Amino acid sequence: MVVSSWEESVTNSINTVYLLFSAYLVFIMQLGFAMLCAGSVRAKNAMNILLTNVVDAAVGSISYYLFGFAFAFGVSSDSNPFIGSHFFALKDIPNETYDYSFFLYQWAFAIAVAGITSGSIAERTQFSAYLVFSFFLTGFVYPIVAHWVWSSNGWLTASSSSELLFGSGAIDFAGSGVVHLVGGIAGLWGAFVEGPRVGRFDAFGKPVRMRGHNATLVVLGTFLLWFGWFGFNPGSFNKILVPYVNTTDQGNWTGIARTAVTTTLAGSTAGVVTLFSRRLLIGHWDPMDVCNGVLGGFVAITSGCAVVEPWAAIVCGFVAAWVLIGLNILALKLKFDDPLEATQLHGGCGAWGLIFTGLFAKKEFVLQVYNSGQLDVPRPFGVLMGGGWGLIAAQVVAVLVIVGWVSITMGPLFYALHKLKILRISIDEELAGLDVSSHGGYAYVDHHEDDQPLRYADYARLKEGSRA
Incomplete structure (x- = not known):
C-alpha cells in the first residue's frame, strides 16, 4: 500500500508539473501575440495595441475566474454557475480532475481568444470597447463552446463515455474551433460593424x-x-502519465512527441507555400506574409494534431496556406479590413482544421487518444482513411454551430457598442493615431526635431480648430 501510494503521488506530481509547464508555454503566446500585433500596425498605434493585449489578459483573467470556468466545466448542481470560485465542486465529474493546474491551463486558452479578436479591430477602436468585449467573450461566449466540445458533458464532445454525436463527437483536440474559430468569427463581426480604417481603400x-x-x-x-x-497542442493531453486500458507500456506520452511533430510540419509547410505563392502573386519575398502563413498552418493542425500522421500534417499546412491566401484576396474584394488578417487566419484556417481532422484522422490514434487505448471499442475516424462519415459529419456540425453561436452573441454586442457610440474612434483621432489621441503620446520618441511626431498638445489644438 505504501508503494502504491508513493507511485500515485509521483504520478500526480509529474502530471501537475507537465500541465503547469504547458500552461506557462501557452501564456508566453500572449507575449508573442503582443509583439506580432505591435509590429503589424502603424507606429502611431503601437502603444494602443500593446495596451489592449495587456487588458485582454488582465480583464479576461477576472472574467474567466468569475464566470468562464464554471460555464465551461461546471455541472455540479450545488455550485452557482455564475461563481467560478466554486470550481472545486467539479471534482465529482468522472474521469476528469479539476484543480488549480487545470484551471490555469484553461485560463491561458481563454485569454488567447480575446487577443485574436483585438487584432481584427485594431487601429480604430475605442479603448473602452476592448474592456467590454474582452469580458463578455472570455466570460461567456468562449466558455460555452469549450463546454460543448471539451467537457465530458458537452453535446459535441468526443471524450464522453455516454452517447456521442453520430457515434463520434467532434474532435478538436487543442482548439482550432474552440479557440481560433471563436476568436476569428468574433473579429469578423467587430471589423464588419466598424468598417475599414480611414484610407484603407481609395475613392475607386x-x-x-x-x-x-x-x-x-x-x-x-x-x-x-x-x-x-x-504547450498549446502537446500540452492538451493534460496528463502525461496515463496508461491505456488494454496496454501495459503505452499511454499519453506515446502521442505527445508525435503531436509536436505534426504541429511543426503543418506550420512549416504553410509558411513555405505562402512564401513562394506570395512571391508569384506580388513579385517579392514578404516576411510578413510568411509569418502569417506559418501561423495559419499551426491554427489548422491544432484540431487534429494528436490523431493524424505527420504526412497528413503536411497536407493540412499546404491547404491552410491557400485558405489564408484565398480569404485575403476575397477580403480585399469585399472591402473588409482586418489589420492582422485575424479573421482569415484564425477563422478560415480554424474551420479548415476541423474539416481536415474529419478527413484524415487515423483510427489507431483516435482510439488511443479518445478511447484510452481500448482498441476493441469501434468509433468513426477520418473519412479518407476509411472511417465512415460519422466524424466528418460531427466536424461540419461543430463548424456551423460555432459560427452561429459566436455570430448571434458577438454580432449584436458590437452593433450595440456601435449604436452607443463607444466602438469606433473619430476620424480626427484615427488620423492622429490612437497613441496620441488616447494614450498621451507615441510609443517611440524621435529626437530629430524635423521628424518629431504630432504631440498631444498639437493634436488637441487641431481638434479644437476643426470643431470651430
Whole structure:
C-alpha cells in the first residue's frame, strides 16, 4: 500500500508539473501575440495595441475566474454557475480532475481568444470597447463552446463515455474551433460593424496597403508563438502519465512527441507555400506574409494534431496556406479590413482544421487518444482513411454551430457598442493615431526635431480648430 501510494503521488506530481509547464508555454503566446500585433500596425498605434493585449489578459483573467470556468466545466448542481470560485465542486465529474493546474491551463486558452479578436479591430477602436468585449467573450461566449466540445458533458464532445454525436463527437483536440474559430468569427463581426480604417481603400474602392511598422517584432512574435504552440497542442493531453486500458507500456506520452511533430510540419509547410505563392502573386519575398502563413498552418493542425500522421500534417499546412491566401484576396474584394488578417487566419484556417481532422484522422490514434487505448471499442475516424462519415459529419456540425453561436452573441454586442457610440474612434483621432489621441503620446520618441511626431498638445489644438 505504501508503494502504491508513493507511485500515485509521483504520478500526480509529474502530471501537475507537465500541465503547469504547458500552461506557462501557452501564456508566453500572449507575449508573442503582443509583439506580432505591435509590429503589424502603424507606429502611431503601437502603444494602443500593446495596451489592449495587456487588458485582454488582465480583464479576461477576472472574467474567466468569475464566470468562464464554471460555464465551461461546471455541472455540479450545488455550485452557482455564475461563481467560478466554486470550481472545486467539479471534482465529482468522472474521469476528469479539476484543480488549480487545470484551471490555469484553461485560463491561458481563454485569454488567447480575446487577443485574436483585438487584432481584427485594431487601429480604430475605442479603448473602452476592448474592456467590454474582452469580458463578455472570455466570460461567456468562449466558455460555452469549450463546454460543448471539451467537457465530458458537452453535446459535441468526443471524450464522453455516454452517447456521442453520430457515434463520434467532434474532435478538436487543442482548439482550432474552440479557440481560433471563436476568436476569428468574433473579429469578423467587430471589423464588419466598424468598417475599414480611414484610407484603407481609395475613392475607386482599390485597396491601399498599410504596412506594419516593424518587421522585426512580427518575426520575433511569430517565433514566440511557435514556441508557445508546443504547450498549446502537446500540452492538451493534460496528463502525461496515463496508461491505456488494454496496454501495459503505452499511454499519453506515446502521442505527445508525435503531436509536436505534426504541429511543426503543418506550420512549416504553410509558411513555405505562402512564401513562394506570395512571391508569384506580388513579385517579392514578404516576411510578413510568411509569418502569417506559418501561423495559419499551426491554427489548422491544432484540431487534429494528436490523431493524424505527420504526412497528413503536411497536407493540412499546404491547404491552410491557400485558405489564408484565398480569404485575403476575397477580403480585399469585399472591402473588409482586418489589420492582422485575424479573421482569415484564425477563422478560415480554424474551420479548415476541423474539416481536415474529419478527413484524415487515423483510427489507431483516435482510439488511443479518445478511447484510452481500448482498441476493441469501434468509433468513426477520418473519412479518407476509411472511417465512415460519422466524424466528418460531427466536424461540419461543430463548424456551423460555432459560427452561429459566436455570430448571434458577438454580432449584436458590437452593433450595440456601435449604436452607443463607444466602438469606433473619430476620424480626427484615427488620423492622429490612437497613441496620441488616447494614450498621451507615441510609443517611440524621435529626437530629430524635423521628424518629431504630432504631440498631444498639437493634436488637441487641431481638434479644437476643426470643431470651430
